[in-house]
Amino acid sequence: MPVISSKGKAMPESPIRKLAPFAEKALKEGKHIFHLNIGQPDIKTPVEALNAVRDHKLDVLAYSHSAGFESFRKKLAGYYAKHDITISSDDILVTTGGSEALIFTMGSITDPGDEIIVPEPFYANYYSFSTQSTVKVVPVISQIDNGFALPPIKDFEKLITSKTKAILICNPGNPTGYLYSKEEIKQLADLAIKYDLFLISDEVYREFVYDDSEHYSILQESILDEHAIVVDSVSKRYSMCGARIGCMVSKNKSVMETAMKFAQARLSPPTFAQIASEAALEAPESYYTETVAKYKIRRDTLVEGLRQIPGIKVAIPNGAFYCIAELPIKDADHFTKWLLDEFHVNNETVMLAPAAGFYSSPNEGLNQVRIAYVLNRRDLKKAINILKLALAKYTDQESFSTVKEKVTL
Amino acid sequence: MPVISSKGKAMPESPIRKLAPFAEKALKEGKHIFHLNIGQPDIKTPVEALNAVRDHKLDVLAYSHSAGFESFRKKLAGYYAKHDITISSDDILVTTGGSEALIFTMGSITDPGDEIIVPEPFYANYYSFSTQSTVKVVPVISQIDNGFALPPIKDFEKLITSKTKAILICNPGNPTGYLYSKEEIKQLADLAIKYDLFLISDEVYREFVYDDSEHYSILQESILDEHAIVVDSVSKRYSMCGARIGCMVSKNKSVMETAMKFAQARLSPPTFAQIASEAALEAPESYYTETVAKYKIRRDTLVEGLRQIPGIKVAIPNGAFYCIAELPIKDADHFTKWLLDEFHVNNETVMLAPAAGFYSSPNEGLNQVRIAYVLNRRDLKKAINILKLALAKYTDQESFSTVKEKVTL
Incomplete structure (x- = not known):
């Protein structure tokens, strides 16, 4: 059987999409997922x-x-x-x-x-x-x-x-x-x-x-x-x-x-x-201003919400519609899978993008996630609440205690 | 000034599109061009x-x-x-x-x-x-x-x-x-x-x-x-x-x-x-059969027409909508430019694709052109007639005589 290329083997799987099977399973179990993991806006196209x-x-x-x-x-x-x-x-x-x-x-x-x-x-x-x-x-x-x-x-x-x-x-x-x-x-x-x-x-x-x-x-x-x-x-x-x-x-x-x-x-x-x-390009100026105004409210909602959660560190984003948050856990990849696989609040859960996929240096960003604020404000608040409850319940105690020391709010 | 890559330098220009400036000039001079050079069909989309x-x-x-x-x-x-x-x-x-x-x-x-x-x-x-x-x-x-x-x-x-x-x-x-x-x-x-x-x-x-x-x-x-x-x-x-x-x-x-x-x-x-x-994919079977029937007529028209031109060698294509023709000239690239730049019949000319661009071996196909039969039958006949008159007039005698020996109909 002929072999594939070295660079083909080296190509990374999408860190954003590789969790899709876990999401599919959650959906099949009847869970609703708030997607904080992808950059697909819900804003209407002009x-x-x-x-x-x-x-x-x-x-x-x-x-x-x-x-x-x-x-x-x-x-x-x-x-x-x-x-x-x-x-x-x-x-x-x-x-x-x-x-x-x-x-x-x-x-x-x-x-x-x-x-x-x-x-x-x-x-x-x-x-x-x-x-x-x-x-x-x-x-x-x-x-x-x-x-x-x-x-x-x-x-x-x-x-x-x-x-x-x-x-x-x-x-x-x-x-x-x-x-x-x-x-x-x-x-x-x-x-x-x-x-x-x-x-x-x-x-x-x-x-x-x-x-x-x-x-x-x-x-x-x-x-x-x-x-x-x-x-x-x-x-x-x-x-x-x-x-x-x-x-x-x-x-x-x-x-x-x-x-x-x-x-x-x-x-x-x-x-x-x-x-x-x-x-x-013919869209009126209001299209841009209204869109940006929406995202600003979402950003403020997100950052304010995250700051209420013990042990989370977050930098205020001044642009785009993402932020990186450091969580009081050891392994964001495991936590993300756990959120989809084992956790829910009234059959609702959230999907995050583990941030390690955004680092090429090994062992960087393992306790970080990327959050895309592409949800409306009400859903965003719900999603943050689910994240808060999840972090309170997540029992990877070893992870928690190991990492806690370096986390400052 | 930072330099571009070796592979960027090695990238070939499109042999089909690199003659575009000559075509633009011909258009500006009010000439009509029959495009035998590109694979853009005129057939309607379903x-x-x-x-x-x-x-x-x-x-x-x-x-x-x-x-x-x-x-x-x-x-x-x-x-x-x-x-x-x-x-x-x-x-x-x-x-x-x-x-x-x-x-x-x-x-x-x-x-x-x-x-x-x-x-x-x-x-x-x-x-x-x-x-x-x-x-x-x-x-x-x-x-x-x-x-x-x-x-x-x-x-x-x-x-x-x-x-x-x-x-x-x-x-x-x-x-x-x-x-x-x-x-x-x-x-x-x-x-x-x-x-x-x-x-x-x-x-x-x-x-x-x-x-x-x-x-x-x-x-x-x-x-x-x-x-x-x-x-x-x-x-x-x-x-x-x-x-x-x-x-x-x-x-x-x-x-x-x-x-x-x-x-x-x-x-x-x-x-x-x-x-x-x-x-x-919902197009009826007739879409395919009618399209293929059209191309068959065009192919037959083209091959029959080309065979009337002294010194041209052409292989009957059994598929696609192209053929390679060997012309009684030395340099198809020069001939193609000449067609656009200097030649016309009642303000009409043809554009061909010099075939050398389809060979990576040097000095292969220099006297060949690719002809795409993507024109209706009437235009195709006109285009072949223009090609015939052009070859009769093209005075690159040196080219002609050098190559003639190896051309058999």
Whole structure:
């Protein structure tokens, strides 16, 4: 029997989805599960997007241009201009989700064995895409105690080798919810220039910032014209995860010409989804403000609720719709399975994402979980209450006592 | 300035699309171009597919399962059963186009430096995807004189090394139009078993077979259960190139579990396109028969027309909607540009795909072009006439005389 590849073996299972069998069993037992584990928003997709697809006039569903509809790319340039980002439509390549933008980016700038430095914890699929490209992710650990702020620049410098091709950040961060300050972006920009590295920023949560914070893009740093590559997506912005439309943005012509060759190989991004995504740009300003207002209330509800639970440590997220919480347990993976398998409150339970999957360093984040606040406020309160009761009942006493010492609220 | 990757540099430009600037110039000059160069059919997409999208009831465009809708995969298993291919829905992974099915296949079975043997000429993007995976394509040359039939098995055997992981065929073939016989598939099956190699078959043109020929799938060979991987797509079958839906099919559980990890990393295939693709399976039998009947007429028109042109050699294609023609010129690339740039008949010209882009061996196929018969019969006749007049006028005499000797009709 022929064997599969080493990199195929090394590909991680999705930490978010690998618990699915436990969830399926719970559902079969008649339990209701509050999903705090996935980034699938419950927010409605803009009607402009949904109706544009309903009203399509196609009789042949043809390939589009490999770079995406020209009309869409031009409107995207207008969208970026509203965010004080000055680019032309030629600096944009429409991709099949932010996922493909990352794959094209890695393919365009790295060869097997090259290294990319990523603040940890990070979006788990960065690790998958780098494994797929046989590129090494080099983690630089950020800390829950300062809310997962940018690690000191000297920590990055220690990790830079001749193999280092790029630094990759997610801003605001999945899974941390941390929003990098303008000052932090400038520090990273200086670092990228100093060592002539690419700076890749995943900015798919650009709009999701709270408390009058402002998002600062690497594309606003003019010194980075040749170094900055932004990965973007409509998935979260418009609650259109199923569209699978994103884009890659860079003013570096060599990078974009190279990415275009990857784009030509896969022919084109999906046509219906481009129709929807182009129309979504017509959504009124109120769509964004109302969505963000909803998430702010949810975030406040979540953080306030978690702080009522003894032994939990949580950093207030300033962006995206996730936070990392440290629980008074030893093994979040075991706890998550236990929640699905053995626990319920009136036949209701919660599903969490164990945070170890967001770390590539071994033994990091074992007692942490990622919580996505994609539920309405009422459900969120219920879910937090279930979590509270669960932690009171969870009898892995050894875990509890071992870890308790290092937990401070 | 940071540099792009070696593999990014090695990625080929699309041989089909790289002539686009010449075509754009011709259009600006007011010329009409008959496109014989691309595989975008003019056939209408089934109304069942287009209407299913018009009638969608979504208010949140959510992720689907990473393997695709379960309902779609079940119906796909039914579709394969009609083609005497017995598989379960668990053997199917829905992908973003046949392209992604190829990428997942290569990722699951090859590591950098591994080799895949491919009969040449081959679909140009096989080379792109292997370059992207830093895998080496090892070509085994097939010949226009026998219609690009399967090269002798001993030619394959000569090329097998410890690095060889798979043999990849396209059946029926793009760009050759060749349909492998059951006997040839059995020879390949024996070879795959003998050397314990994967046999990958791109069967996206399964329905497009003419003259009472029958398509024989590698999935019909029971000895290949652990070795066969099929790449499929709705693009050509339903004239839905813009959907970007395909699938990967294999009974090898390790392969499918590995591919599933790649699928989880990119989250899901596009939702609207899955709705369309699932509904396309409801198209009546007449959709297929009428489409194939149209292509048969076009093929006959094309071959008959080409045979009227002095110095052209063409193999009758038994499948797909392409053929390779050898022209009485030296450099098909130059001729193609000349057609767009300098030639016209009453302001009309044709665009061809130079075949060198379908060969990885240097200096092969330089005087060949791929012709896609995706035009209606009237336009096809016009296009052939333009080609005839162009060849009579084309004055690259040196080219002509150099090559003429080896051309026999």
